[in-house]
Amino acid sequence: MTYRLNVGIMLINNNHKIFVASRKGQTDSYRWQMPQGGIDENENPFDAAKRELFEETGIREISYISQTKNWYTYDFPDWIPEEKRKKWSGQKQKWFLFLYTGLNIQKDFSSRQDMEFDDFQWVEKDFLINHIVPFKKNVYLQVLDEFESIITKKKHFLEITPAE
Numbered sequence: 001m002t003y004r005l006n007v008g009i010m011l012i013n014n015n016h017k018i019f020v021a022s023r024k025g026q027t028d029s030y031r032w033q034m035p036q037g038g039i040d041e042n043e044n045p046f047d048a049a050k051r052e053l054f055e056e057t058g059i060r061e062i063s064y065i066s067q068t069k070n071w072y073t074y075d076f077p078d079w080i081p082e083e084k085r086k087k088w089s090g091q092k093q094k095w096f097l098f099l100y101t102g103l104n105i106q107k108d109f110s111s112r113q114d115m116e117f118d119d120f121q122w123v124e125k126d127f128l129i130n131h132i133v134p135f136k137k138n139v140y141l142q143v144l145d146e147f148e149s150i151i152t153k154k155k156h157f158l159e160i161t162p163a164e
Contacts, residue, residue, distance in 0.1 A: 003073050003092035007049040008036040008139075010147060011062065013100045017122035020131070021057065024118040032123075032131040034140075036093065049096040057120070058112030061102035066150050068095040072139045095143045097150060 011019035011034070020032040037052035039045055046067070054060050075090035102108055109120055123131075125144050132140050 002088060003090050004088040005039040005045075006036055006091040006093045007039060007045050007052055008034055008072075008093045008095040008143065009049050009053045010034055010095060010097045010143060011053065011057075011059065011100055012065075012097070012151060013105075013122055015122065016151065018125060018128055019057070019100065019105075020121060020123050020128060021117035022119040024116055029131055030133040032121075032128070033133070033136070034128070036091075045094040046096065049094075049098075053098070054112075056112065056116055058108040058110065059100065059102060059105065060108070061100065062098040063101050065097040065099055066147065067097065068143060068146050070142075070146070072142055074136055074139050077135045093139065095147075097147050 013019070018034070020034060022031045023033065035053050035056045037048070037056065039048040040051075043051075046064075050062070053062065071092050071094050073090055073092045076085050076088070078085075105120070109117075125148075129137065129140060129144070
């Protein structure tokens with residue numbers, strides 16, 4: 001079995017919070033996640049990340065910050081539909097860190113074509129870790145660990161940059 005190539009997107013705002021979205025129709029506490037999606041044939045991961053972010057959230061106004069050095073994997077649990085598990089044992093993800101540069105995220109989110117999510121919020125990393133579906137938690141911890149020093153530097157930069 002192989003892993004499906006995938007991208008994940010950590011989107012932060014100027015208040016140093018992380019964008020998470022709630023999977024449509026779910027009400028459990030593990031419904032929150034960062035955007036992610038498959039890499040199309042002949043598509044590079046960076047372009048896939050921008051495309052997936054737009055398709056899932058309606059967000060286009062972003063500034064690239066970084067990407068993970070590593071690809072991270074997770075296995076699908078048994079409760080994932082069998083047709084998906086017949087093709088792949090899980091997902092192999094490259095993660096990208098972007099800054100939201102838009103002016104109206106509610107308008108962006110309302111304009112999206114993909115209705116995978118029905119709500120969003122900006123959260124601290126502790127919320128994210130406590131509300132991600134358990135089989136993805138290890139990947140989220142690794143991604144947060146890899147991006148933490150970059151976000152801290154960005155946070156410092158944003159705090160010392162004069163307001164326009």
